[in-house]
Amino acid sequence: MSKLTLGSHPYLLGFEQLERLLERTAKSGNEGYPPFNIEQTSHNSYRITLAVAGFAEEDLAITIEDKQLVIRGRQSDDSEERVFLHRGIAARQFQRSFVLADGVEVGEALIENGLLHIDLTRAEPEQVVQTIKIKSGKK
Template identity: 50%
Template sequence: MRNDFDLTAYRRSTIGFDRLFDMLEGRMRAEAGDNYPPFDLEKLSDDRYRITLAVAGFGPDDIEIVAKQGELVVTGRRTEDRDDGDYLHRGIAARPFERRFELADFVEVRSAEFANGLLTISLEREIPEAMKPRKIPITGTNPPLSAVETEREAA
């Protein structure tokens, strides 16, 4: 599917949203380009997610996962030549790849597992205590007024 949506008009009329527009334009370019390797993105709960990439033809040593400020990068490069047969057809792609995922604030990679040609990456959003809403107790130095004092102040 081709997407020719131009964000220039929005860039001119907004201030401070540069990163958002860069991300949207980058995503549109990525979706128009190569979709290898295919992946699933699951929401397991409000704060837990899982990315599963189909990486048939690669082994755990051929894949690198790097989490940096707001981004997860999964790179695959075969370290050894596995051309050990006389193929009539070679349909399992094993070309190098790089998949990038934008991470929201406080989303961290918890683990990565490789099994049966699938790479599974578990993510979790953990908001620091200082950022969570908290209820502030109200204290006072004046004791509550008695009924007699309340009537006196009203008069």
């Protein structure tokens, strides 16, 4: 017996792209840094919060690439100017990606107290009923 996938299930037509998206997301290499929260702030809105302590606004970049919200952080290296007796706070770069569904819009981004907040909203799709006319095969 073969394994059913989204692309091969008889009642799910046209979902091959979603299956590829799931595979790509699983391989994206999103590790555990930086930690983040996702909260639902209303029926149609969400907030992603990333812990970015030590990153300044200019060290962060937020882009939308191929239906993915991508957050990158890269701190400037000023270690040549400073002498550390102990360095326990890592200044490492990161990239976090979140797949966006159709209709999800990225709103405001705000950084406060070492937390980066990104607000998302989802538009309600219109409920459309379409009637398909049946033609007779006889001429």
